[in-house]
Amino acid sequence: MKPAFLTVFLKEMRETLREKRTVALLVLFTLMYPVMFGVLMQQLIDRATRSEREGIELAVIGASQAPTLMAQLKQKNITVRESAAMDEPAIEALLQKGKVAGVLRLSDKFTENYTAMRPARVELWYDSAAEKNGQRREVEDVLEAYGANVASARLLAHGVSPATLAPIQVQRYDTGTNASRSAGLIGGMLSMLFFPAFFCGMSAAVDSTAGERERRSMEVLMAQPARAWEIVTGKWLMAGALALAGLTLELLLAHVVLGWLPLEELGMSWSLSWLDITLVCVVGLPLALLAAALQIALAMNAKSFKEAQSTLSIVLLLPMLPGVVVSMMELKTSLWMYAVPMLSNQTLLREVSKGVEVGALPYVLTFLSAALPTIAIVAFASWRMKSERYVLAV
Template structure:
């Protein structure tokens, strides 16, 4: 009976502390909105960048070039026009100034037709500021167009001389992509995976800092420690409060992304992308340990700082973890098996496989979740012990 009453008292105290943390977290609506800003802006960023990328890959907007000597090569100019490479004089008024500043010039020699008729090599001079990033894509399109036109003329010359052009390509490699249709749209997959990780780390960041370094500066922490509650209860309440906001951020990213992706016309690149209920639940279950892990790391680091301002600058460094680790993992060709066990790295690889349409490796899913939870529990226990020290509570050197 005494054990049951002690447990009931323990749970009642923990419940009261959690409610207190929730009141603190949801009291300032403006701070809460800032905390969830990442989750709200992520779907917008995905839609905008996807549309820009699709436009560059498929639509091929007009490129305006200042052709010097266009009258000497009418067929070449027509071929350029068919590939949406147009003369600068034909540019619309609202775009002409932009292309004049880019100043892409092609010089066509006066003896172009004579040399072409005699089969002599012809040099076309393309002048532009190649260090300008805005000039790069148009120049690549011009290079490809010139190379394609040159090859077509070369093939015709060989045919006239009775040479089979197939002799130039004795081997042909046929690539057959075995990826599922949902995996073809890699841009959304990579961005959404990173945004989900960032949402888990960023959404609860301000709550974690305020409930640790902030409460210490306001002397709230000292008052809590004077109450008949354990330091473990205090840490658990703060962890649950910050993690709840992180989970809300992840859910918002999943829900808003599933709605906003419908605004992108993926059929232009022959791709499909959907976030069904089962996939969303799998992702949420995978990221739940990360939400607690992120909040535990932030609380642990924040309590080691001397002031609220120092905590803000120090804890913010942790945001680089969900961006840096998935990037490094994606660049690795041969990934060690132990990466499947690590927090963030293991989750990022599973998310990547989910969006590729690969079946979930539930053993790796369980392994990385268990390791993440184990590290989180360790951080909580160590922090609970540290809160018994005056150095941490009073921020003493």
């Protein structure tokens, strides 16, 4: 003979799965964020590597006056397109077409000033609203390097070492790994992966408590030979199963998407293994059950179906607060963060994605931080179920 709570669980799950439209919306919501995140990251990669794939096209007015500069531009994969003299409206019209990264105009006295070792004016026209700012910065780097080379050559011609202008030589060593840079950039996006734990079981939790009470089917259920804790446990496990399914699916899909993206083009990497993501999913189990227990308990104490929906919609904002506060205060990762539900899961995933050896304690704390309050909330809901005031909604 099956336990009573299992019978309630199967009954609630069948009724929930009959609502195919609701289930389809939950699946769509779960799949939407990883796919959207992957598309946005792919666009970022395409934008960052567009210069390497397509090259840079630069319109130059008066190119014949600086053949060395033109040669240096071509060495950096910058296509020089010589143009006739243009006034300012013509230059603006050319830039608006978006075919060139910028317009380089050499003054009429460029050669004269260059020969006389006076500053030779070069004008760089560009459109800051266009999507070619990266290409424009590469052109500026070439111009700066060219100016530095000319200055060094002039100093040597006067018997002065160029090292005189650089009394301090700074050598930079970046110890950050691709994985840590990845976590720094997409850490905030990773935190959103845990929200299905609070969304996927909410409608089922409300319908199986406040909804059944309004339909008067709760009285029939409570008249069966089942104790209050068995009824609550069955409903809680049903909502928790939906939340866990959504959370696991979202984490696994995000892992696949991030592993497929060429993040190395941005100097990043996604180093999590299937074992790592599996452990993250395992310690996410109590979070899904905590969300379901909280929703069941709050919906039970609401006097109507609409009130339960409104209450839970507001409560959904609570899981966001710890992560937002920590990010705004720019706090370093500390052990206490693993004792806060939701924040602990976000922190653990961020640290693991950096390639850091976190040890066993953060996993244990993350598991217990959600498991312990879950037991307390389920016990409270079971006690509340025994009250006639709940059944009569008074």
